[in-house]
Amino acid sequence: MHRNPQHQNDDDSEEYDGPSKSQRKRDMHKLQDMGSELVLLSPARLAKVPLPERLHEAILEYARVGKHEAKRRQLQFIGKLMREVDPEPIREALDAIAGVSKAEIARQHKLERLRERLLEDEGTLGDIASVYPGADLQHLRNLRRNALKEREAAKPPRAYREIFRILRELEYAEDPDQAADAGDDGEADEA
Template structure:
């Protein structure tokens, strides 16, 4: 009798574990639906799953989307989950790195607007920078702020910093990462 109780317990454990595994597959499938086709190209998966995800992007009716999501969850059962998860981790890591880069550039722009001597640091970071143009944009951005005008020069400073960094002209500089790097300034990327 004691043996029978043990097998009954392990049946329930394995049944609940299966449920957790199915939920995890469903969640991973749902996560895949949040990415566009360009990003999904980098994720290894079967053609059936890829087609189901493309179809999901086309659907607009909630009922149809719910059925498609269930179908995607079913397809996930036959997928190699490890490579899919690894590819998503890379994609998400890149987006986190991109957000951190944007924050860093925003902070550099703010420090530059507060203190013109930051122009020297910008010149050290980006030797190809047109410092005369940057100084002029700084004056314009400050004027725009004081007159409540659209932030055209403010945005252009950000664009120039981003282009210089993407162009690979930046050299690593100890002051490039500000000491308050952990603070969140979300909501004004490139603005």
């Protein structure tokens, strides 16, 4: 059987018709994984994620479902609903809640540097007072003194961590829920 060269060229010039079936499957699994992250959130944190009402209700329903197989099916349904929405704002909200967004990481580092400056120089309290007018400077001064004593005695850094907690609360004064969401994750790499 002889193949027509013209016919062979037609096969080679097929147009790209979108992602492969495997890629679409991987994308669906990513959306379902994101749905798995959403079902683990507390209702207060879930409220901060921009979700369509139907998807929000499906996630809340997941908590009410009791059996393993029913939970698996509900999670698949959530993944299906996720295909209908833009996942980027949801991913950004999840990252912010987890404290991994670039802005959140930068904010944590800024607070850590401010704490270090305070430990090096008590005059930094003036800077803190100008940036955070509601700061209790006397309390921070005492914590600074205690943190330096703890460091010299090689004791657990309780005051050191408390300084960070107070600075974080001052930073998030406009949005108190953010401070609770940030947790102590900003200190994960400290001694």
